Amino acid sequence: MKRAAILLGVLALAACGPDEPGPRADVSGTVVVLAAASLTESFTELGAIFEAAHPGSTVSFSFAASSELATQVEQGAPADVFASASPATMGLVVDNGDAAAAPVTFARNTLEIVVPAGNPAQVKGLEDFARKSLTIALCAPEVPCGAAADKAFGAAGVTPAPDTLEADVKATLGKVTLGEVDAALVYRTDVLAAGDEVEGIEFPEAAAAVNDYPIAVLRNARNAAAAEAFVELVLSPEGSGILMDAGFDVP
Amino acid sequence: MADIGQMTGAAPIPTRDSGLEAELRVRRGGFALDVILTVAPGEVVALLGPNGAGKSTALRLLAGLLPLDDGRVRLGDVVLEDTAARVRLAPERRRVGVVFQDYLLFPHLSARENVAFGLRARGSDRAEARRCADSWLERVGLAEYAGERPRQLSGGQAQRVALARALASEPRLLLMDEPLGALDAGTRLSVRADLRRHLADFDGATVVVTHDALDAFVLADRLVVLENGCVVQEGTPTDVARHPRTDYVAQLVGLNLYRGLAAGGTVTLDTGATLSTAHPTSGPVLVAFPPTAVVLHRHRPDSSARNSWPARVTALEQHGDVVRVRLTGEIDAAADVTALSVAELGLEQGASVWAAVKATETSVYPA
């Protein structure tokens, strides 16, 4: 319902706005987009807009951990676009020669403390993560949100005492949503997406751990025209608007 | 149900008799069993009957493996089951030993462990149970097989282990289901003799279920013949062998048997034919005579045999050194003749002969 309303609004805007991408005759068919899990909500919206703007086209998403998606690209998964939550992961794809052109940073994500609704453990800042009595979830250092968390703790001079190191950011958030942990560090986009079940707490050291999201058309894209059109949409003002609504910063 | 048994088992109802007294009644679909059975201590009763007569069902009822629909079972002064009083002892609380048809020796236990099982289950310590098991194996002549698993024993040995296992826990009632049924003819003979000896030593009541007449006659003090869930005849082996009351029993003991109405020295059979007998009686009677008493002639015999009738040969069967001739006619009968007679009389299927039986060879008794 909400999505439909936004969709209508955007369509109206697109119809009269000066920067509308406009239907292109050569854009049709299916475009396969591999995107970081944190992009699930915003990209799903963008996909709907894209399909509306290009009748006869379909956007097919695969949302997962960036590193997992990079492995899929390396293994030759049939995909047209890769949107990563970390420049390092995108770097792997570029190094393998799988990107058609240089990646472009389209969004930035900032870490936030997330606690269950009502903040039962009275968490105020990063220093609470050192409290052994709390149950804390962090992303594993092997995944981007974990690397970012390490940077933030480094900047704050706090040694956290986590109880679990989750394999991806959604799993980390899930532990908070279920109320099984007292606090976690996730992206602001995740906090927004989780709705009322959780509360986000901003903290100053987050600035030290801003995460860039690069996007690139893949070299083996089967539908290069549609892939480029989709990337264009992501980089357009509409795309930026939706990403900002989801909690991203846009360069 | 076990709970009910537990309650009443603590307060046994005393009786004078110390053997088995049972009234067994169950109904399973179209089949109904209704048997009254008494066995004195030390007595061996054979439940004899064709397949499906209800012998094994009766045995399972006595062991408590099946519940009675109606009736009661009393062993000595203990009521094992009484439907009217809502008493029912679980099998493990009855002092009843069972030797199953295929023995059901526990395959994962040695012969000794099998025999010791009941003692251990009832709480004897290991050494005592072992000592007792070894002495039982000794008694059945299997001391050197104590450590063997059942699969390494022959059929006869397994049967003896099963008997030792059933007797080791000193039951007051021993039940045996076709104890020789799983054995080949050769072993059967010696095992049967052994079994008879062991049963003679046992002072409790014994019920042996069998469909083999010879087993029943050798092992039992008394026969109870079961057909279609009912007792059709009861008596000592001699009595039953001499005076069969049903075609099934007559066939088992190898007699020709007829039902009829006696008037003086003549019996009018149900078929209308008449037979002269040596002892005059009256009323409904059974007449029996052995196949060896039937003499065959090519032509009508002149005199001495008072009973003679024309008949046709329907089958010839070799039985050892005699040939059993099946006859149909006014009176259907079996006749045993020598091979020489077969040749002389030119007997073959369909041949016409005259059959004759002396009145003195017949046995007449009230139906």
Next chain:
Amino acid sequence: MNATSRSASDARRTTGLPAPLVPLAGIALLFLGLPVLGLVVRTPWTTLAEVLTRRESLDALRLSLVCASLATVLCLVLGVPLAVVLARGHFPGRGLLRAVVTVPLVLPPVVGGVALFTAFGRRGIVGRPLDEVFGVTLPFTTAAVVVAEAFVAMPFLVIAVEGALRGSDRRYDEAAATLGASRWYTFRRVTLPLVAPGVAAGAVLCWARALGEFGATITFAGNFPGTTRTMPVEVYLTLQQDPPAAVALSLLLLVVSVAVLAGLRDRWLTSAR
């Protein structure tokens, strides 16, 4: 001539395989074996020793073996009685109960992990009173790993044991009863030994499933080195950064589990007869 033809037919009888099965069995073997072979081929032999002797690797391996074994014990203690009830009990709703038992088989393991939270988590049906009264919480502990693995693996044990019980001859139980054995004594000394092969097979399946368990474990128990990071979790995380090392770790898990199973099998076979 006569002799040779007879021996040939004897040989055919002793092998006794219907012809169409052989190629299909071969394909099945390749299907199962090739991915394993692929792992072996891709293993970075030069760095293997270094990867396998890392403290984290050995910690994860030890934790995996301990937890899978404890989960198997838990499954035996609870699963065998459940199998007996399913196989021997007579009560309405038995079919439904059997369906419930197989739920963990069809449930995606991650969903299984979430389901475990709803029961044993801090806000779970049992977990909340446990936390409020005793201050005990299960998630993110080694015990949670055991619980998650047992949850996913128990159906394998229950189904194997139930099948064995259904196939076993109940008359042995009757024989034991006539010898004066109580139902409990009969169960211990007769019923259970007779289905021992089924229980052993179920336990092996159960252990293997528990050892490889990932989804429910990482969801319910989380991931922390030394307490909850089992080998599959370690492999998964290593895969994010260093795929060759992940392959090496997988191979280690494979070799150890095959060695344990082969060892058990030999021991079991020799002790059985």
